[in-house]
Amino acid sequence: MKFGVVVFPGSNCDDDAYQAIRTVVGQPVEFIWHQSEEVSRFDAIILPGGFAFGDYLRTGAIARFSPVMRAVERFARSGGLVLGICNGFQILLEAGLLPGAMLRNKRLRFLCRQVHIRVENTDTPFTCAARRGQVLEIPIAHMEGNYFCDAAALAELMRNEQIIFRYVHPDGTSAAVDDFDANPNGALDAIAGICNRERNVLGLMPHPERAAELPLGSSDGLVIFRSIVESLSLAASKAKSVPQAVSA
């Protein structure tokens, strides 16, 4: 399973994602420079957290025009797995690979804290190793994590079960929009992470790479990386078995 971590000039969680995959998950991983136009050699691509181009204008607004994003878009359209974390999620929204937009946090301040998110759907390559309803303790660190989309888009997300993570209380109970203890940035419907209709592109605001080792506070984020590895292995073994099936 080869992971690629995209490096924009202002990415600052690129190394954290790289380290988590290499030393904790134990999978091969390489950095991908933002001017690279070829990413097809990877099995999964991570758009990491940070401030891709300073984000003074709007988060991800410049990054989406990077050469690498054209390649990531092709990769996604052909079914490759793309995981956007924090700034990576914001870039996926700007690039139109995921629906909706990010507003500033309701209280207009940067927030770095441990939050609890609930796995709403395990029928994705990013959550297949988790239990439905499982509560993960994972940190957030962002200024713009207040997810928003219009009513039609929200209905569509719900109908297709594209809402993968919601901010919740530690015991897993749902959080209201203005319940800032549980839904710290005021996100619509307490949305913390969504995927596309095809389920191969996921964006989430919390940082699973920061929740990969217990001594740093939590290892709950690992389930996301493990799911990716599991689903890729499954796909690989299926791919192997397909020709046999044809020949038989």
Added chain:
Amino acid sequence: MAMIDTEIKVTPQLAAEHGLTPDEYARIQKILGRDPNFTELGIFSVMWSEHCSYKSSRVHLKRLPTSGAHVVQGPGENAGVVDIGDGLVAVFKIESHNHPSFVEPFQGAATGVGGILRDIFTMGARPIAVLDSLRFGPLAPGPGAGNATEEEVARNRHILDGVVRGIAFYGNCFGVPTVGGEVLFEPCYSNNPLVNALALGIARREDLFFARARGEGNPVIYVGAKTGRDGIHGASLLASAEFSEESQQKRPNVQVGDPFMEKLLLEACLEAMQTGAVVAIQDMGAAGLTSSSSEMASRGGLGIEIELARVPQRESGMTPYEMMLSESQERMLLVAERGRERGVFDVFHKWGLDAVEVGKVTNDGKLRVLHHGQVAAEIPAHALAEEGPRYERPVAAPQASPAVSAPLVEFTRRGTDLTENFRRLLASPAIASKYWITEQYDSMVRTNTRVGPGSGDAAVLRLKGTKRALALSTDGNGRWAFLSPRLGAMHAVAEAARNVACTGARPVAATNCLNFGNPEKPEVMWQFTQAIDGTAEACRVLETPITGGNVSFYNETLGKPIYPTPVLGVLGLLENSDNALGSAFRNEGDAIILLEAGGRAGSFEHVKREFSSTEYSKTIHGIVAGAPPAIDLAAEKRLIDCLVKLAAERAAVSAHDVSDGGLAVTIAESCFASDGLSAQVSLGAAHPDAPVEPILFGERGARAVVSASRDSLAQVSAIAAQYDVAAEQIGRVTHGAFQIEFRGAPVINEDISLLRRVWDKSLQEALESA
């Protein structure tokens, strides 16, 4: 080459307007053998400013201990360097950005962080942590707030908000975790907040870089942001003068920060250094192009010639004077090996940064500044950088300070509701939870933070690829330094070291930021020299040499100085990061143990004097008087050794030192940091004659509270005895009510969740309700 004839005629009066004394001006004339031109006058005025030259402090700073087993580089470079094993070095320093943060809180604080980060990576180290030591005026009127007006407290809230946002803006984008520091409040900081930023970086020892030019003919290369007119005279007029009513007009002197640009500069510099083609590098901080060029030349015993027309500029029509004095941020000057500069340019261009050859190293020892081929300035580099004035300013102990002789606290009569006083103490901004502030900082990026804000006495950062970790704490009690500068400084060292030791790390080195008033006042110089002596003595005994730092004078507004405020940053080394201890109680039923290395309290009068300097005295009684607690440095050292051993042997499961607010607050904080645990404690049996308040809220040093399982009690006692530290079990970890008994009678009794709420919400309410 012809000398540029600027239209502005240099006169002694113009020199005075640049902050130069007649003697200093005469010295300039002697060095040059002629009158300086306007550009040269500007150059001398910034380099010889207090901020850049340390002219009032240098003779005293020599008394600080600066060498030790771990020290690789002491003061004199961009930052101190300490050997931390495994071929790695820690590079760290603390620096002030006080005046800019008052004039323009957001940008002032942001560029303070930016400046100290550049000091770290200019040495080849990647920054891994920032701590901020902040002091503001009161946020609300009331006891301890002096007679602050509504307008004043509203402005203080505005300043705090801007400073916190500025720190967050810069550090979060740059990608360095802000992991600790302190936030304290005193009326004297209302018109002069303190913003001291400490940065820590890591490098392989052989990859260290220094700012020493080498090799005649080697190209001098300008990299990073373009030069503009911002920050001109930041160092001289803003940092080296008192504030007056017109200070707000100095807002254009404050620089503007671009953390994204700094992030590019970081990555490009570290990558360029790896090419092997970089000979020397220096950031353009205070006095920008002037200091970076003259210091690199001076340290290398060479000269540098630069052509200003080649300097990337973001405004047109800039004069040599403006370019040499600009303090535009996110710029560096480096010397490359001739013939290999292409590789350096390639790296910077890859990161989208300007990199331009602006000059060359010469052998004539001069800083020669050309503008379109004409000489705009020509000054001996060494004389400019190193031969500035040095003053032995007059020192005079003040007439007995009114606070020292002010009425002392009268101890509580029977019937006082100590639980209510305790609640008020927990709600005081100095003691209340700082979560509202720290959650605005990314404290986790780079995934090294083992003990972050609020969860331990010091920040603990693991070193990836090794078993080790580093611990860092900043401390400094201005109120104590005001009452006794020498004792106050000693306590600052002791507390920072104790905090580091509470995490299990051994303190190995220190950095200091000395915030004082106008050094031209003999009583301010007395405070300064006393604080130096106290720092020196404490650092010697605690084996934490000073490896660098910063002096900030002229912290006065309208003639009123701040409390003298020495802030100490102490670095500790933890051999096994898995042994790091936090301050939180861990398990119900664990024993709560008070470790006490110092002697018993003195006479009743003595106790009163000491108690009148506490946070409790200030908050509950509105009294700031008496003297700081006496200090026993040998006892502090024994306690530190004991704490390190307790962690290494895994005998204790939490450790928290006794400081602001005393024992009751210490125990409560260990509950607040925990997962809903509480405490039941019994005090006073060992002090049959002592009044209750000093036992609960006194702030004597050399004490810490640890918790341990019942099975480990004997081990804790044995280790404590080994270091001659008294270990007394004073209670146990419980659920529910927080109870403290004093000689058998309950004196504090309250549901822990209610106390927690008070402590948790107080700062947020003070800042958001207004």
